[in-house]
Each structure stands twice: as structure tokens, then as C-alpha cells.
Amino acid sequence: LIGGIQLDPELNGSARLSLLILKMLFLGDAAVPERGMGSISQQLLRKVGENNVLLNAPVEKIEGKKIFTSEGGSFSPSNLIIATESPAAAKLFGNEIPPSKSVSCVYFSAPEAPTRSRAILLNGENRGPGLNVAIMTNVSSSYSSTNDALIAVAIPGRLVCDSTEPVVKQMKKWFGDMVDDWKHLKTFSIEHGQPALRPKDSFRKEIKISDGVFMCGDHRDTPSIQGAMVSGRRTAELCLKQQI
Ligand SMILES: Cc1cc2nc3c(=O)[nH]c(=O)nc-3n(C[C@H](O)[C@H](O)[C@H](O)COP(=O)(O)OP(=O)(O)OC[C@H]3O[C@@H](n4cnc5c(N)ncnc54)[C@H](O)[C@@H]3O)c2cc1C
Known part of the structure; x- marks a missing residue:
């Protein structure tokens, strides 16, 4: 769990940060916005007012x-x-x-969720590529515009292989032949997932x-x-x- 949150499967990172994360998980519930992560910026935008925000205008220089x-x-x-x-x-x-921690995320849709659990499913085999799996539609149905389940497989680091084959193979080991019905939606390979603390x-x-x-x-x-x-x-x- 900590390896996934800190994007650090070898657990070489900050132990103080791990303790802070555990403390926060004990104090409160893990949550995602019901209508997706964009809701956080939408909420800020409502407070600031749309007319006070200039979008799609990257800053190139500061003097x-x-x-x-x-x-x-x-x-x-x-x-x-x-x-x-x-x-x-x-x-x-x-x-x-400064150094960054990279992360990849492979998204699938499936006619049926492999479990009803809303928990983050952890890899207990120490064999990848996926370190954890979340069935987002079990948490909030608005993560899919159809009745299909949305499944996210998170992989610390950049996914080196273009093909989803290793991920599908791993998921078949976890969930069996039902994975044959999964549809690959998109793979994100993100250079800067979070700053390396x-x-x-x-x-x-x-x-x-x-x-x-x-x-x-x-x-x-x-x-x-x-x-x-x-x-x-x-x-x-x-x-x-x-x-x-
Ligand atoms: C796949 C993934 C999963 C994650 N999961 C979690 C999680 O479960 N829990 C958690 O707490 N954190 C998670 N994180 C980390 C979290 O997303 C970041 O810590 C958080 O978004 C940082 O917020 P921020 O406002 O500092 O920066 P950002 O959210 O990165 O916002 C920076 C903004 O600056 C804009 N920008 C950049 N350059 C310019 C420029 N020149 N001019 C104008 N604008 C510019 C960018 O477009 C961006 O909108 C995850 C990250 C990734 C990639």
C-alpha cells in the first residue's frame, strides 16, 4: 500500500512520510470525488469565479x-x-x-466488475507490473457513462512496454478468464507523478x-x-x- 502511495515499490523513500500517510488513513476515510478528480479544481473555480481565471495560457516567463x-x-x-x-x-x-516519481495507469472497462469491493486491491505476489488495482465504479457509479465497470491498474514508474499484454496476463492470474471480456481504454505513462521526497x-x-x-x-x-x-x-x- 505504502509502495503504491509513495510510488516507491522498493520502499526506499521517507519513513516519516509513510507514518504520516498511515496516520491520515487511520484518522479519516480514503476518498475520491464522486464525479472525478476534476471536481476539485471545479470547486475552486466556483469560489474564484470563472471570469477571474484565464485557461489554456501557459506562463512562459517570469520577470x-x-x-x-x-x-x-x-x-x-x-x-x-x-x-x-x-x-x-x-x-x-x-x-x-528536481527529481520526480513516475507512474503509469492502465484503464479497462469490463461488462462485469471482478469484485464488488471498494478497497484498493494490493499485489501480494511481489511480481508486477501492476502494484494495485481499483474498481472505480464500485466507489462511484459516475466513473462510467455506461453500466460497464471502470478498472484502474496502477504501476509505479514509466511503463516501458507499449503493449498491455503483461498487465492483462497479470489480471488473468488475479481474476481468471473474465478478463478476456475487458476492453483496454487507455494507458497513461506519467513522467512527473509526484515530487520525490x-x-x-x-x-x-x-x-x-x-x-x-x-x-x-x-x-x-x-x-x-x-x-x-x-x-x-x-x-x-x-x-x-x-x-x-
Ligand atoms: C496517476 C496519479 C495518481 C495519484 N493519486 C493520488 C492519490 O490517490 N492521492 C493523492 O493525494 N495524490 C495523488 N497523486 C498526486 C497528486 O495528483 C499531486 O500530488 C497533486 O495533484 C499536486 O497538486 P498541485 O496543485 O501541487 O499540482 P498539480 O495538480 O500538478 O497542478 C499544477 C498545475 O500547474 C499547471 N502548469 C504547469 N506549468 C504551467 C505553466 N507554465 N503555466 C501555467 N500553468 C502551468 C499544470 O497544467 C497543472 O494544472 C496522484 C498523481 C498521479 C499522477
Whole structure:
């Protein structure tokens, strides 16, 4: 479980982070938004207001507090908060790209779910490629637009092979011939799945870059949605405090 959450099947990562993750799992329930992960940004968008957000305009350059977008626009806000993932933030400041943990995810649809369980199914065989499996439609039916089940197989690291054959073979070992009816939907091989937090790295990194320039995201706290949200709150609080 920890190897899957920290994208670290060999468990070489931070033990402190493992303990924090276990603590959070004991304190609360694991959850996904009912209508998909995009609901988190939709919720933020509703609070900020659609007219105050410029979409599809990647920032290409930052000079002091001035930002330049790829479409030629420029803005000089009173406070600038950079909330990109860590490699993108490093690129914008010309810094060395920090290490990332990669992850791959193979999605299948199936006429029938292999189990009704809403739990994350863990690989107990120490043989991959999949480390854990989630039947997303068992958690929320809105993860499928039909009656088919949506099955996600998570694999730490980049999937080197183009073919889904090794994954299908593994799933057949787990669930038998019913896997013949599964349909491969899509494979994602994600270079930056989360920042690599090394054992001695601090959980709380500096969020103030210079006067009026701040940086938040999971790389400022712990590599997770929770870490991203904590760093967002820390940044907003500091920003407001400095305006008073
Ligand atoms: C497959 C997968 C599964 C995961 N599962 C979990 C999980 O179960 N639980 C969990 O807690 N975490 C999970 N994570 C990690 C989690 O997604 C991240 O920790 C979290 O999204 C980090 O949030 P963030 O706001 O810091 O950055 P992001 O969510 O990466 O947002 C950064 C944003 O900045 C934008 N951006 C980048 N460059 C620019 C630019 N130049 N100009 C403008 N915008 C830019 C990007 O497009 C992006 O929208 C998972 C990650 C992956 C890939």
C-alpha cells in the first residue's frame, strides 16, 4: 500500500512520510470525488469565479512579479503565486529540475466488475507490473457513462512496454478468464507523478520566493493532494498577512 502511495515499490523513500500517510488513513476515510478528480479544481473555480481565471495560457516567463503567457499576454499582479508542479516551477526560474516519481495507469472497462469491493486491491505476489488495482465504479457509479465497470491498474514508474499484454496476463492470474471480456481504454505513462521526497527532506519548504512572489504545490509540503492543499493554505495565509 505504502509502495503504491509513495510510488516507491522498493520502499526506499521517507519513513516519516509513510507514518504520516498511515496516520491520515487511520484518522479519516480514503476518498475520491464522486464525479472525478476534476471536481476539485471545479470547486475552486466556483469560489474564484470563472471570469477571474484565464485557461489554456501557459506562463512562459517570469520577470520579478511580471508574467508572460505563451499567447503573448503579460500581467503584473500585486502578488504572484506560482502553483505549478515542481519541474515546471524550476523551469520558470531556470533552476535545476528536481527529481520526480513516475507512474503509469492502465484503464479497462469490463461488462462485469471482478469484485464488488471498494478497497484498493494490493499485489501480494511481489511480481508486477501492476502494484494495485481499483474498481472505480464500485466507489462511484459516475466513473462510467455506461453500466460497464471502470478498472484502474496502477504501476509505479514509466511503463516501458507499449503493449498491455503483461498487465492483462497479470489480471488473468488475479481474476481468471473474465478478463478476456475487458476492453483496454487507455494507458497513461506519467513522467512527473509526484515530487520525490527524500528521507531527510523537510515536510515544510519555503513558500516565499521574494517580495510578493510565492510558490505553492505538493513540492512545498508533502507529495499528495493533501500536501498541495496545505501549501495552498499556508501561501494564502502568508500572502494575506503581508498585505495587512
Ligand atoms: C496517476 C496519479 C495518481 C495519484 N493519486 C493520488 C492519490 O490517490 N492521492 C493523492 O493525494 N495524490 C495523488 N497523486 C498526486 C497528486 O495528483 C499531486 O500530488 C497533486 O495533484 C499536486 O497538486 P498541485 O496543485 O501541487 O499540482 P498539480 O495538480 O500538478 O497542478 C499544477 C498545475 O500547474 C499547471 N502548469 C504547469 N506549468 C504551467 C505553466 N507554465 N503555466 C501555467 N500553468 C502551468 C499544470 O497544467 C497543472 O494544472 C496522484 C498523481 C498521479 C499522477
